[in-house]
Structure formats: structure tokens, C-alpha cells
Amino acid sequence: MKLDDIKLFYYLKNFLKNALPDSYFKKLFNSLKEYELECDKKELNARLDYYFKVNTVFEVPEEAVAVQDFRKTKSTTYYLDFKEFINFFSSHIKFAYYFGDETHINDYPTLFKARPIYGNNANSILYKLNKRRHFRWVNDTLDFSKKKDKMVWRGLAWHALRTDFVKNFHDHSLCNVGQINKLDAPKPWVKDFLSVEEQLKYKFIFCPEGNDVATSLKWVMSSNSLCIMPKPNYETWFMEGVLEAGVHYVEVASDCSDLEEKIQYYIENEKEAQAIINNAHEHVKRFQNKKLEDLLCVKVLERYAQLSNQKDYYKF
Structure with missing residues (x-):
């Protein structure tokens, strides 16, 4: 069993990480930006376009929450998965998100864990949420x-x-x-x-x-x-x-x-x-390269800020 499989350890580690100074997150951010220069651009862009189908400018929804106002409400895992990457963004930047298993589609661009495959699903922007539960792999040695x-x-x-x-x-x-x-x-x-x-x-x-x-x-x-x-x-x-x-x-x-x-x-x-x-x-x-996964999480948020015309969106 991995340590992260122990819920208490997982929560403790991630809450402590979020309490670290900005210098820590700046170093992480710079590392991801360096990786972006050398990563597989075709894979990066294909996946980013898949997750984020909105391709026109939109207004920041009233329901959007500023980074400085983001608080834990429902699931701890959803909170931690989102908090991990909004640490790179300026305090005034706003995102609309939904935490939970529902797959309804809002009439404004919203970050969701899941969406319907069929129909007009563009306003549901896929984000990597509840990943501790969903993104588990096995080392199967039996043919x-x-x-x-x-x-x-x-x-x-x-x-x-x-x-x-x-x-x-x-x-x-x-x-x-x-x-x-x-x-x-x-x-x-x-x-x-x-x-x-x-x-x-x-x-x-x-x-x-x-x-x-x-x-x-x-x-x-x-x-x-x-x-x-x-x-x-x-x-x-x-x-x-x-x-x-x-x-x-x-x-x-x-x-x-x-x-x-x-x-x-x-x-x-x-x-x-x-x-x-x-x-x-x-x-x-496609989902086992941690650097690419982290970079994509950041790029989804970056595109949200860009298309909603929010300025100076990066903290660093």
C-alpha cells in the first residue's frame, strides 16, 4: 500500500503543502513552464482542446469564485485537487466550478469532474478532480x-x-x-x-x-x-x-x-x-506522465482566465 492510500496521510500532506510560502509554488510553476517548452505539444494541445471546448470569449460568470475567496465546502479531495493549482494564480482571478458527481451542463463555462459525452457539452470543462479515488493504476503481474x-x-x-x-x-x-x-x-x-x-x-x-x-x-x-x-x-x-x-x-x-x-x-x-x-x-x-498531467491542469485554468478576459492572471 502506498502512503497516499492512507486517507489521513494524504490529507495531512496536501494541507501542509498548501500552507507553504509562495517561493515553493513559484519554483513548481517555473518547473512546469520549463517542461512546457520540451513536452509533446501535439498531445498537450489535443488534450487541452478536448477538455476545454469553449473557443470564444465569455464574461466571468456571477457564480465564479475568486482565488482569494476559495474555501472548502463539500469534498476535501475536490478542494485539494483544485487548490493545488489555483496557488499559481493571482488572488483576484475567478473560476466557476462544480464539485460532485452530477453531470448537468450550466449555461456558463464551468469546471466539472464529468460531463455527458453526447450533445452540446462545451460549457462543461473537464478538470482533474477527485483524482485520488479515480486515477489509480495497478501493477498486474498475472497474464x-x-x-x-x-x-x-x-x-x-x-x-x-x-x-x-x-x-x-x-x-x-x-x-x-x-x-x-x-x-x-x-x-x-x-x-x-x-x-x-x-x-x-x-x-x-x-x-x-x-x-x-x-x-x-x-x-x-x-x-x-x-x-x-x-x-x-x-x-x-x-x-x-x-x-x-x-x-x-x-x-x-x-x-x-x-x-x-x-x-x-x-x-x-x-x-x-x-x-x-x-x-x-x-x-x-497518456495519463501517467505527472508533469504533463500537472501542466494540463494549469493550462485549463490559464485558458479559462484568458477567454474570460481576466488580466494578470498568473501570480508569478
Whole structure:
């Protein structure tokens, strides 16, 4: 276990870091700006344009909050993820943001963790929020060919996609699936928690969306197991909207009516399964360069300040 996996340590470290003098943040800022000169500009600009689709000047929304007035309200992790980078900006600069799992689209440009993939979603600007929970990778040493010929899933089931799924497949011979949230009356699809390490013993891992994206998707795509899921409707900093069925993951119908067929197919066609896993790993690599990730977080905020006509936006 990494130290950052311990919630108390993670919070303590980041609150202490935010209390450091400006000289510390100036050094970090200069380091990122130096990295910008040598980084992959094509990748930087492509991702920045993906996250920030607004390309015209806009007024600072009334709901925007100045850096000097930014305070913790809801989630501590959201607060820390945002605070980490607004430390580089002048106290008068304002940003409109939303902390939470909702995916509504405001009528003014707003920083969100997630947004709908389809439709006019430009006002929802993607930002890397709640990253401690979502951006987890695994070091999977077990080859796909040596894993169990089954699909696994454990998670909370509140929405129809998940509740219908566990009711229909909890006792299927090709599945080890169940919800971990308890119900008023005992049900056979309510099962015990299963660690990530245990889930990695299976060839297939189900990644159904919940309130927005599947939290597990990132670590599953970094593993040697095959991700199975219905076509995603939401996207985050991980750019779920660019994932292709049959290329990065195995797509099943929303009611999972073809699930057995898909599992059986990839059990019998391991080379095709491995090709999809390799492509998933390539996608994951785009998010594993910490300097590029940090620079992109800064560039999103920079573009927000620029397009909202805010002057002298950098502190340094």
C-alpha cells in the first residue's frame, strides 16, 4: 500500500503543502513552464482542446469564485485537487466550478469532474478532480491467459444498469458478480467485498457506469484483464469519449443480453483479447506522465482566465 492510500496521510500532506510560502509554488510553476517548452505539444494541445471546448470569449460568470475567496465546502479531495493549482494564480482571478458527481451542463463555462459525452457539452470543462479515488493504476503481474475464465464485479448498485445486472447475473456460471450495499431483506446478489487483488485473478472485469463514470475503469484498463462494459455515456479527464469498442474495451448491450456470448468469444480468442488489453494500456499511458498531467491542469485554468478576459492572471 502506498502512503497516499492512507486517507489521513494524504490529507495531512496536501494541507501542509498548501500552507507553504509562495517561493515553493513559484519554483513548481517555473518547473512546469520549463517542461512546457520540451513536452509533446501535439498531445498537450489535443488534450487541452478536448477538455476545454469553449473557443470564444465569455464574461466571468456571477457564480465564479475568486482565488482569494476559495474555501472548502463539500469534498476535501475536490478542494485539494483544485487548490493545488489555483496557488499559481493571482488572488483576484475567478473560476466557476462544480464539485460532485452530477453531470448537468450550466449555461456558463464551468469546471466539472464529468460531463455527458453526447450533445452540446462545451460549457462543461473537464478538470482533474477527485483524482485520488479515480486515477489509480495497478501493477498486474498475472497474464490474461492464466486468469480465471470468468467475469467479476463488485460495487454499489443503486441505478437500473447495475441493479438489473446483478439480479440477472449473480448466479451465472461465467460470472462472480454482486452488489456490496446491503438491502432491507437478504438477497442472493448481495455479496461480500472483493479486493482489487482478488478481482485481478479474473480474465474479465465489468465496468458499469454509476452516477457518472465507472470509478474502476482506470485501474481495470491498466491491468491484464479485459474491460467489459456498455457504451459509456459520460466522460472525465480520462477521456472516456475517445474509447472505441473492440479496440480499448469489449462493449455489451445496455441490458447485457449479449454478455455470455462476448465472454465466451474472448475466452476462445485470447489473441484478440490481448490486443484490446494492449490498446487499453496505451490509452492509460497518456495519463501517467505527472508533469504533463500537472501542466494540463494549469493550462485549463490559464485558458479559462484568458477567454474570460481576466488580466494578470498568473501570480508569478
